[in-house]
Amino acid sequence: MDNVTIVENCNDAAIADWLAARLGDALSASTGPVTITVPGGSTPFPIIEALLAHDLDWTRLVVWPGDDRVVPEDHAASNTGRLRDLFEPAGAEVVTLTEMEAVPRFSLAWLGMGTDGHIASLFPNTDPRVDDPRRIVRLTPDPLPPEAPFDRISLTMPALLASDALLFVIRGEEKRAIFEQALVGKHDFPVARLLGAAKQPVTCFT
Numbered sequence: 702m703d704n705v706t707i708v709e710n711c712n713d714a715a716i717a718d719w720l721a722a723r724l725g726d727a728l729s730a731s732t733g734p735v736t737i738t739v740p741g742g743s744t745p746f747p748i749i750e751a752l753l754a755h756d757l758d759w760t761r762l763v764v765w766p767g768d769d770r771v772v773p774e775d776h777a778a779s780n781t782g783r784l785r786d787l788f789e790p791a792g793a794e795v796v797t798l799t800e801m802e803a804v805p806r807f808s809l810a811w812l813g814m815g816t817d818g819h820i821a822s823l824f825p826n827t828d829p830r831v832d833d834p835r836r837i838v839r840l841t842p843d844p845l846p847p848e849a850p851f852d853r854i855s856l857t858m859p860a861l862l863a864s865d866a867l868l869f870v871i872r873g874e875e876k877r878a879i880f881e882q883a884l885v886g887k888h889d890f891p892v893a894r895l896l897g898a899a900k901q902p903v904t905c906f907t
């Protein structure tokens with residue numbers, strides 16, 4: 702796919718630099734808010750810590766979790782709670798996902814990926830579609846991931862695709878192989894469906 706760039710062996714600081722440059726450009730291009738979506742799990746948080754060391758106008762940044770576990774925000778598994786703890790002291794706004802929200806277009810949709818090919822909380826068992834009329838869904842993964850055995854709330858494929866750019870950060874050989882197989886149509890996991898429909902630039906840091 703011509704729109705996909707894979708950058709290998711990139712450390713967290715270098716990814717944070719890339720994000721700061723991209724967000725800086727978006728902030729300079731307008732005087733209004735810049736809205737992004739950010740993954741949960743374990744991978745993004747050290748990158749976000751490094752990102753927040755950059756000198757940007759964080760008060761104009763609006764952060765949407767791409768997905769969350771259906772737990773209170775003060776639960777250790779809450780993506781939203783962890784994002785709030787990092788971004789809010791810098792002055793950024795963090796949105797709580799609910800099924801009622803109207804979803805904006807994102808300057809950047811940053812995603813992780815599971816070894817089952819799930820993105821956000823769009824797990825294979827939920828058969829996520831690029832033409833889903835909904836923008837946010839509640840769902841139950843099956844099987845439940847042992848490290849986070851909770852119901853989920855998630856942006857849908859069309860909500861993620863309504864973005865100027867897509868960013869993946871995936872760590873480990875197993876995930877790298879699944880991502881590359883998705884690019885060449887070797888499976889139909891959620892990541893493959895998203896990449897198959899993406900027209901915007903996609904950057905994948907491994």
Ligand SMILES: O=C1O[C@H](COP(=O)(O)O)[C@@H](O)[C@H](O)[C@H]1O
Nearest residue numbers: 740741742743744813814815821
């Ligand atoms: O459950 C989730 O897992 C994926 C991957 O997380 P990681 O720990 O392997 O980085 C993540 O992208 C998603 O947002 C999260 O809720």
